[in-house]
Amino acid sequence: MKKISAILLAACLALSLTSCGRTEDVWGFLSGLAQYLGRSQITKSEDLIGSRTLEKDAYTGDYLARCEGVTGRDVVFGGGSTETRKLRVYGRVDGDSRKAVIRIRQNEEVTELTPQKDGSFDTLLSCLGGGNYIMVDFKDFEGTVELHSEYAREKTTGTEAEETEKTNSEEIREEAKS
Missing domain, CATH: 2.60.120.380 (Jelly Rolls)
Incomplete structure (x- = not known):
């Protein structure tokens, strides 16, 4: 779980620093990432x-x-x-x-x-x-x-x-x- 949290935190930081999308896009990306990691x-x-x-x-x-x-x-x-x-x-x-x-x-x-x-x-x-x-x-x-x-x-x-x-x-x- 610590590994998942670290990946999610890194993704949040990277996305916020690059300002690469709207809030909905970022949230959708993070949600998809959490689901992908959770399935494993x-x-x-x-x-x-x-x-x-x-x-x-x-x-x-x-x-x-x-x-x-x-x-x-x-x-x-x-x-x-x-x-x-x-x-x-x-x-x-x-x-x-x-x-x-x-x-x-x-x-x-x-x-x-x-x-x-x-x-x-x-x-x-x-x-x-x-x-x-x-x-x-x-x-x-x-x-x-x-x-x-x-x-x-x-x-x-x-x-x-x-x-x-x-x-x-x-x-x-x-x-x-x-």
């Missing part, structure tokens, strides 16, 4: 432990892995972007959840989701610009991992959305401490 972090479909179906973009879709003693990592959804996104990530881990860990990387911060007793998990993410990735780490895992990512529905009032985001951020931080 996603596991290619043919290299996945499980199978992935993308929906609207690389941030949304479905993933299913049926495993027998598998070790490895699938970076399933996400990318680099200058845009803010709100995602709902949910699913289920059937098997030893300590051996199949759902991880969320938002720039430098990494959070591990802790499934409920029945193996289910459900969280809302507020992805700011930068690198945001949803991944599964397997360690000698036997079982099934089901993962879904979709755009979160917007709340009707700004206050409700702020309260929900605050609550979810607190829950994620508490899960990370556990």
Whole structure:
């Protein structure tokens, strides 16, 4: 991520010093560069432990892995972007959840989701610009991992959305401490 940030900073500096375009052109260039660099972090479909179906973009879709003693990592959804996104990530881990860990990387911060007793998990993410990735780490895992990512529905009032985001951020931080 530091490498991506350095490249973006260098591109911003170079473009601002040369005055080579309108603000929209510069922003479009930076957005395209972030997307290009972000795609390199996603596991290619043919290299996945499980199978992935993308929906609207690389941030949304479905993933299913049926495993027998598998070790490895699938970076399933996400990318680099200058845009803010709100995602709902949910699913289920059937098997030893300590051996199949759902991880969320938002720039430098990494959070591990802790499934409920029945193996289910459900969280809302507020992805700011930068690198945001949803991944599964397997360690000698036997079982099934089901993962879904979709755009979160917007709340009707700004206050409700702020309260929900605050609550979810607190829950994620508490899960990370556990």
